[in-house]
Every structure is written in C-alpha cells, then in structure tokens.
Amino acid sequence: MEKGEGPSFKKINKYACACSIVASMISIIFGYDTGVMSGAMIFVKKEFHISDVKTEVLAGILNLCALIGSLSAGRTSDYVGRRYTIVIASVLFFLGSVVMGYGPNYTILLLGRCIAGVGVGFALMIAPVYSAEVSSPSTRGFLSSLPEIGISTGILLGYLSNYVFAGLPLRIGWRIMLGLAAIPSVFLAIGILRMPESPRWLIMKGRLREGKEIMHKVSNSPEEAEFRLREVKRNLGMDENCDDDVAKISVSVKKQDEGVWKELLLKPTKSLQRILLAGIGIHFFEHATGIEAVILYSHRIFAKAGVHDHKHQILATCGVGLTKFSFIVLSTILIDRVGRRKLVLTSVSGMILALTGLGTFLFLAEQSGGKLIWTLVLSIITTYSYVAFFNVGLAPVTWVYTAEIFPLRYRGLGVGIGVAVNRLMNATVSMTFLSMMSAMTIAGVFFMFAGISVIALIFFYFFLPETKGKSLEEMEALFTKSKDSKNVRKEVEIGNH
Secondary structure, eight states: OOTTOOGGGGSOOHHHHHHHHHHHHHHHHHHHHHHHHHHHHHHHHHHHTOOHHHHHHHHHHHHHHHHHHHHHHHHHHHHHOHHHHHHHHHHHHHHHHHHHHHOOSHHHHHHHHHHHHHHHHHHHHHHHHHHHHHSOTTTHHHHHTHHHHHHHHHHHHHHHHHHHHTTSOHHHHHHHHHHTTHHHHHHHHHHGGGSOOOHHHHHHTTOHHHHHHHHHHTSSSHHHHHHHHHHHHHHTTOOTTOOOSSOOOOHHHHHHHHTHHIIIIISOOHHHHHHHHHHHHHHHHHHHTTHHHHHHHHHHHHHHHTOOOHHHHHHHHHHHHHHHHHHHHHHHHHHHHHOHHHHHHHHHHHHHHHHHHHHHHHHHHHHTTSOOHHHHHHHHHHHHHHHHHIIIIIHHHHHHHHHHHSOHHHHHHHHHHHHHHHHHHHHHHHHHHHHHHHHHHHHHHHHHHHHHHHHHHHHHHHHOOOOTTOOGGGHHHHTSOHHHHHHHHHHHHHHHO
C-alpha cells in the first residue's frame, strides 16, 4: 500500500470509473476510423482505380496528420482544460467523417482522412491523461487502459461494418462505412460537457475549491482526497495547507508553466531525461514492431496465406478485431496486479515468437502458391497470436505508462510528444508496408518486425522501471539514478508497510 493511503485506495471509485468510460468513448471513434479503413480500402481501390502507393497514403495519412493534433493537444489541454480538448477532438472526428462519407474523389477522401487524423492526435493524447488524473494510484492502470479498450472496440466495430456493408453497391457501401463515425461524435461532444474537469488541472490553474470538490468525488474517502490534494499542491510548488477557493499562482510557478518546452526538451534534469526517453521509447516501439501492418492490411496477409475471396478475408480480419478486444480486456485485469514492467516484457517476448512464426509460415505459403492448408491455418493462428501478445501488454502499457510518468506541469507536453512519435511510426509502417512487401517479400517484412521486437525487449528491460502503485507525484523520484532511485524505493516500501 502506498505511503499515506488508507484501505479505500484499493477500491474502484464509481464516479472516477464513469468519467474514464465517457472519456474513452473518443477512443472508440478513433478505433472505428482505423479499423473501417482496412476493408473500405478494398472498395475505394476498385472505384477510384488507385495504385498501391496511393492506397498506402490513404491508410497512413490519418496518422501523419495526427502529428499535428498530438503536438497541439498538450498545450491546448493545458490552456482550455482536459474536458474541452475532448470536445475539440469530437468536432474534428465529426467533420472528418462527413467529408469521408461524401468522398466524390480521392482528393476529397484524403482531406476528410486528414481532418479526422488531427482529431486522432487530440484523442490519443487526452483520453489517457484525463483518466490518469481522475484515478487513484491503485486503480490508475485499469482506468487509464480504458481508452485502449475503446480503441479495440472501435476497430472491431469497424471490421464488422466492413463485413455488414460489403454487400451494398460499390458507390454506397464504403461511404456508409466511413461516414457512420459522424453520429457518435455528435453525442460525445454533447455528453462530454456533463463531465467534470480534471481536478489536477483545476488546481494547476489555482481553482482550488473546484479541484477539491471533484477530488472528493473521485476519491473513496476524505482521507484519500486530502492525501491526493496535498501531493498535487506539493508537486506544483504550492503551500500544501492552502485552503482558499482560488489560489494566486506564484510568479515562479507561472514561469515554470511557461518554460515547460525549454525545461523538458532543452534543459531537462537527469530524471526528466530518463522519463522522456522512456516515454518516447515505448511509443516508438509500439508501432515499430508492426501492429499497424496487421490492423490495416490483414486482408493482404490472409490473401498471401491463401484466402482469396474478399468476403472471407474481411471475415478473417474480424477475428483480428475480436482477438484484440478480448486480450485488451484481459490486460485491464492484469495491469494493476502484475505490474506494467512484467506485463510488457512478457508481451514483447511473445510477439517475437509469433512474428518469427508468422514470417516462416507466410514464406512457406508463398513458396507453395497458397495451396498448403496447414500453412494457411498456421499463418492465421500466428497472426492472432501476435495480436494477442501485443494487446495483453505493450498496447495498454504504452498509454498507461506515458500518462503517469510525466510530472504534472510537463504532462500535457510530454504525452503530446509521445503521441507524436507514436503517430509518426504508425504512419511510417502504414505508408510503407505494401512497398516493403514488394521489395523484401511479406515474410521478410515480418522477420524485420521480429528483429525490431528483440531491440524493444532490450530497451524495455533497461529503461522502464515499475510504476505500479506509485502516485503520479512520485514518478520523478522513481526515475532518479541508481542509489537515489533505490533509496526512494526503499523509503516508499517502508512507508507502504
């Protein structure tokens, strides 16, 4: 148990859980936009007669434009608040979906995909940050991983949409698939306004009374609320005993807030350097290990394995979505029990084996011209296994870990930078996979992803300390070097007992 915590810290606060669930709805819309394009690309390619390169651009432009959203979202959320940042993301998703659903030509379709992409950048940054800031340390892993469940749910719904509307006339089917996301975007933008603002953001802005009221609602006892309030104030350099309704933020705190770019990127402390390295590293490897290739191009993978009917390819792709969803749900149960570090190391180890197996069976399938049933079956099994291992660990831990390790005044910017790297790698994989497949065969691409996963495993082993059970305000101390870090851990452990 964490120092200063009472028994009630072990419970999941229903109000905090409800807030996290609503915030995670934005992730469902993003997941839908990602998953639905997998099948929609088949029909877009048929109608507009586009090349593989244009198909890659259509698939990857969402994540390239998400760079703009993710880099803007951090500072936006610090200025207007976490709640209104979610509203902005919802509006962008609505506009993007309407334009894509209209899509009279390839250029307009790309424009809609770009608008939705900016919304993706906002959504990916803000949902886990909001969830982390309303949750207590013992349940933060579970609540912060809800956005990842939302993404998996959306991807599965996107795949199902492909399957349901695949039988419609060519000009109508894919437009309905892409335009559907506009409907939930409207309801979310309205519903989000009934949510409370993040108590940590309110305190950062000096609105102590409002922050205190919400902190009591998202805590299980007055003792827990007061403990968390004191830690936030201490982290901001405020007087812990200040009980004013509105606190005047000191000039030093304002300067710190204004200089976060310089402090985090140009003159970071040793602990901030390690935090930034861990945050950027985990986001880089989440997509450098190839998951987007499977999410977006699974129909191509199954075609190479020997599934030649479009309807059957989409059906097999639905299995990818179902596997992703099932193992993300499992991860929410494990993440606060097993811990982030153990879960991600186990996850990446399994990914290495699955990717190696997938590359091997796809090589054998290509050599036989897709005529060997056993290579087809094993290719599908290893594809699902890779998705399972990825989603039980690396997928949720990436977002939980980044949302919790940055100190409060750097959190918006730090998470935004992490998301920008995440989207850049996502776009790189999605916009080059077909070209790489032509250059080095599909088996060669997955062997490459297996090699990158080995590097990821080594990085995670040396640079990701365990954060399970630590308060958000303890993270900077956790990343101090060697003896100092060990001493901090010992002090925390003594306090815990």
